[in-house]
Amino acid sequence: MTGPVPELAERATACAEHLRDRDRVLLASHIDADGLTSAAIAATALERAAIPFEAVFEKQLDEAAIDDIAATEYDTVLFTDFGSGQLETIGNHEDAGAFTPVVADHHQPADRDTEYHLNPLLFGIDGASELSGAGASYVLARALADVTDAPTDGVAADGGTATARADNRDLAALAVVGAVGDMQASGGELHGANEGIVAEGVEAGVLETGTDLALYGKQTRPLPKFLEYATDVRIPGISGDQGGALRFLDDLDLELKTDGEWRCWAELTAEEKRTVASALVKRAVSRGVPAPKIDRLVGTSYVLCEEPVGTELRDASEFSTLLNATARYERADVGLSVCLGDRDEALDRARTLLRNHRRNLSEGIDLVTEEGVTHEEHVQWFHAGDRIRETIVGIVAGMAMGNDGVSRSKPIIAFAEKSAERDAANPSGDAAGEEGGGADVAEEVKVSARGTHGLVREGLDLSVVMGEASRAVGGDGGGHDVAAGATVPAGREAEFVERADEIVGEQLS
Structure with missing residues (x-):
């Protein structure tokens, strides 16, 4: 083979x-x-x-x-x-x-x-x-x-x-x-x-x-929320603007509701999708969105065609978010069961966890945006303490990039206190083993780093940054060029940031 x-x-x-x-x-x-x-x-x-x-x-x-x-x-x-x-x-x-x-x-x-x-x-x-x-x-x-x-x-x-x-x-x-x-x-x-x-x-x-809008929520979000929450490519007057999204849709000569309820993108006909997408591009151009960003509005969709239309499981991006909402809250067993085909109890539980996950992400992004980040020469960072779970602080950091005061032109580093237990779980949800050996997790801090693919093309490799900077302060880390993580001793975060800033500067010079 x-x-x-x-x-x-x-x-x-x-x-x-x-x-x-x-x-x-x-x-x-x-x-x-x-x-x-x-x-x-x-x-x-x-x-x-x-x-x-x-x-x-x-x-x-x-x-x-x-x-x-x-x-x-x-x-x-x-x-x-x-x-x-x-x-x-x-x-x-x-x-x-x-x-x-x-x-x-x-x-x-x-x-x-x-x-x-x-x-x-x-x-x-x-x-x-x-x-x-x-x-x-x-x-x-x-x-x-x-x-x-x-x-x-x-x-x-x-x-x-x-x-x-x-x-x-x-x-x-x-x-x-x-x-x-x-x-x-x-x-x-x-x-x-x-x-x-x-x-x-x-x-x-x-x-x-197929070629489609590269926005999250095509299967499950009502059209106004689909557009309002699409912030990867920000369109003034629509992105983050509930009223603006509603006005944009109301101005289109389309019937986008069924029995008074807004339809989802996946429920539109091909012609309706073309009309909305064309109007969206025109709005972006008229509001001065740069052409390279407008190009990012369109991408390849990956549809799991055996799953029902209008569910999280039909869209690869939404499916992955559903899974993240399970194991990051110590319910890997639920996510595994959904992957293995459980469409009853496990899926219901996963959807409940997803609602909780979205709320926590929203609160975390609000926290970072309101309190701001500290800017060094080559990196930016924040310390969430125990206010954002260590298992989602990296997601929050990535989603906050581009918000007020949070730049997309430099990688972001996020710290969060580690939980008192390792939170290992087997498919039944029981603890896989008692803590033993290694450092006391209560004395460690979780570090997550996120960049952009544009920064990676310029030479950024966060796997190297996290690995070298963490080991310099007695920790360890690794991951990928665009997203990586580490664990470092509590109290040595400032040293870690200093070394990470140096490495990023060398990579992007």
């Missing part, structure tokens, strides 16, 4: 063959949208290959978490969406005979390697923009189907559904959700190795793509 990413095919096959011969596997994954989709893809592939497994989730794969994993009775551990950056610690346990690791990740690898390590960065593919953790997990799933006789329970007259399940191509939809959730749709569309996965998803009948 060549697979969707030919460069990874040989390594993926080696990893799959090792998993195939195991009596059981421990699946460990990260908690964000990319991590949850990675876990769901791996879990489905293992189940179809008749390989027993248990899943655990960690918001941070630190030394204590790895120690807990090593203390289990599993001989093989499959790490998805993390593990590459922690291979030194993982390797120590491997050398001691605790377990054999299989890693499907896309983050910057540590200096040490291991035999079953599937990471695009090892093969010249950018893990920050061309293949996500879910993408790596998908490549592994495709290989696992190839080396096993995975049964199918899908039946189609033309064999399409059954074939897509047999070779795991139907899991491409989740891989796209993970990539979109990992901010890889730069310029409004997915690039590189992700394109091969998209193509397989379309071929399998689980994805549809």
Whole structure:
């Protein structure tokens, strides 16, 4: 099997063959949208290959978490969406005979390697923009189907559904959700190795793509809110202006309500969409929005065509936000269940968590905007203390960029107090293990950093910034060029900012 990413095919096959011969596997994954989709893809592939497994989730794969994993009775551990950056610690346990690791990740690898390590960065593919953790997990799933006789329970007259399940191509939809959730749709569309996965998803009948407005909420937000909250490209008189959005829509010669209720973008006809989009572009031009920003109003849509119209699950971006609203509130089990097809209790719970998540994000953005950020020469930063959860402070920081006093021309660094527990959870929602080893989390601070793809094109690499600056003050960190994180000792934030500012200055000089 060549697979969707030919460069990874040989390594993926080696990893799959090792998993195939195991009596059981421990699946460990990260908690964000990319991590949850990675876990769901791996879990489905293992189940179809008749390989027993248990899943655990960690918001941070630190030394204590790895120690807990090593203390289990599993001989093989499959790490998805993390593990590459922690291979030194993982390797120590491997050398001691605790377990054999299989890693499907896309983050910057540590200096040490291991035999079953599937990471695009090892093969010249950018893990920050061309293949996500879910993408790596998908490549592994495709290989696992190839080396096993995975049964199918899908039946189609033309064999399409059954074939897509047999070779795991139907899991491409989740891989796209993970990539979109990992901010890889730069310029409004997915690039590189992700394109091969998209193509397989379309071929399998689980994805549809097309040119559309690149605004969030096409499936679920009523049209006025859809336009009012679309702030990535700010259009004066509409963005952030409830009355302005209503007046804009009222001035159009269209019937945009059903039984007195505003319709959603996904419910409009193609002709209605063209009319609204054309008027939106004209308004942007008339209000002096620069042409490059206007171009960003249009992008590629990724639609999960087997999901109902008007639900969060049909749009890759909205699906990823729903998932973020589960595990970031210690309910990774809920997000995993939704990914695995639970459309009843788990989906209801996820939607409740999403409403809470949106409220917390809104309050966090308001806090940052009202209190402002501190500007250094090359970075800007704020310290939320315990007023913003550590699991969402990075999202808040990214969404606040462009607000009054928060620049998009320099990366933003956000600090938040770490919770008293590691908040690891298994699919039943129980604690995965007691805190043990490592530093006392009560004496640590979470750091999240966000940039823009424009800054990355100029040379910004926040993975390097977070890694070097955190280690300079006795912490550790990493991530991607456009988004990264770290943990540092409490009280050393000022030193961290000073070093980060120096590194960013060097990168952008």
